[in-house]
Amino acid sequence: MTLDQATIAQLAERLENAELNRQPVTRITDAYPDMDWDDAYGIQSAIRKRKVARGNKIAGLKMGLTSRAKMKQMGVETPVYGFLPDYGSYADGAEIDMATFIHPRVEAEVAIVTRTELSGPGCHIGQVLPAIDFVVAAVEIIDSRYENFRFDLKSVIADNTSAAGFVAGSMIREAADLDMPTLGVVMEKNGEIVELGAGAAVLGHPASSVAMLANMLASRDEAIPAGAFIMTGGITAAVAVGKGDAINVRFQDLGKVSMSFK
Numbered sequence: 001m002t003l004d005q006a007t008i009a010q011l012a013e014r015l016e017n018a019e020l021n022r023q024p025v026t027r028i029t030d031a032y033p034d035m036d037w038d039d040a041y042g043i044q045s046a047i048r049k050r051k052v053a054r055g056n057k058i059a060g061l062k063m064g065l066t067s068r069a070k071m072k073q074m075g076v077e078t079p080v081y082g083f084l085p086d087y088g089s090y091a092d093g094a095e096i097d098m099a100t101f102i103h104p105r106v107e108a109e110v111a112i113v114t115r116t117e118l119s120g121p122g123c124h125i126g127q128v129l130p131a132i133d134f135v136v137a138a139v140e141i142i143d144s145r146y147e148n149f150r151f152d153l154k155s156v157i158a159d160n161t162s163a164a165g166f167v168a169g170s171m172i173r174e175a176a177d178l179d180m181p182t183l184g185v186v187m188e189k190n191g192e193i194v195e196l197g198a199g200a201a202v203l204g205h206p207a208s209s210v211a212m213l214a215n216m217l218a219s220r221d222e223a224i225p226a227g228a229f230i231m232t233g234g235i236t237a238a239v240a241v242g243k244g245d246a247i248n249v250r251f252q253d254l255g256k257v258s259m260s261f262k
């Protein structure tokens with residue numbers, strides 16, 4: 001770690017205020033170019049503690065930047081993880097208030113709910129598959145707190161990987177009934193197809209993303225608890241949304257997820 005606790009706390013406050021007040025800020029590595037990965041996850045963890053202290057619950061965990069399309073879109077090379085605050089959970093079909101966000105984007109994901117705890121290091125897909133309770137379609141709403149989504153990997157980790165909301169579908173399936181890598185996804189915006197993809201876009205298999213999450217958490221002496229809801233990462237590139245837009249995502253074997261923005 002290169003930052004002291006007072007600076008970590010101050011950066012967590014700055015980024016959380018940007019979220020709560022919908023006022024974007026410049027990326028934090030401009031001011032702290034020497035910050036390291038522990039600093040970045042330390043700031044994210046301090047934001048999480050601020051929310052929990054205020055009475056928010058943690059609805060789940062997320063992996064981000066798990067596909068080539070997303071890495072290319074954002075100009076980065078490594079997956080990242082974050083947490084999902086409860087107030088970002090929207091029902092399927094919800095009309096979502098644009099005033100909640102700065103410049104939201106949506107991406108289609110496979111979500112996995114665990115039955116048993118998973119811990120690293122050394123966690124692999126062979127341990128993840130039997131630990132899955134069920135699989136559900138989901139759409140993540142991301143909203144960077146940085147101006148123009150301009151960030152680098154450490155800045156975006158500190159900003160809780162742009163997590164802002166999610167909508168889960170209503171059909172739940174057992175992992176054994178799905179071929180997750182070939183599971184197709186079609187995203188429509190206002191009735192037009194804007195993105196297409198398949199589950200393999202997520203590190204070859206969405207369950208591999210869960211294994212990677214367990215291994216990344218292990219380096220902070222944490223594990224994935226039983227019953228965790230995990231967004232495994234975008235299958236499609238993220239699509240910008242604005243007032244009046246309707247999003248409908250069809251998932252092969254998992255039904256559809258829709259929402260609109262007002």
Ligand code: 0L1
Nearest residue numbers: 064065142144156161162
């Ligand atoms: O969930 C994601 O893949 C987002 C990770 C952060 C990068 C971004 O804001 O696009």
Ligand code: MG
Nearest residue numbers: 064140233234
């Ligand atoms: Mg995502």
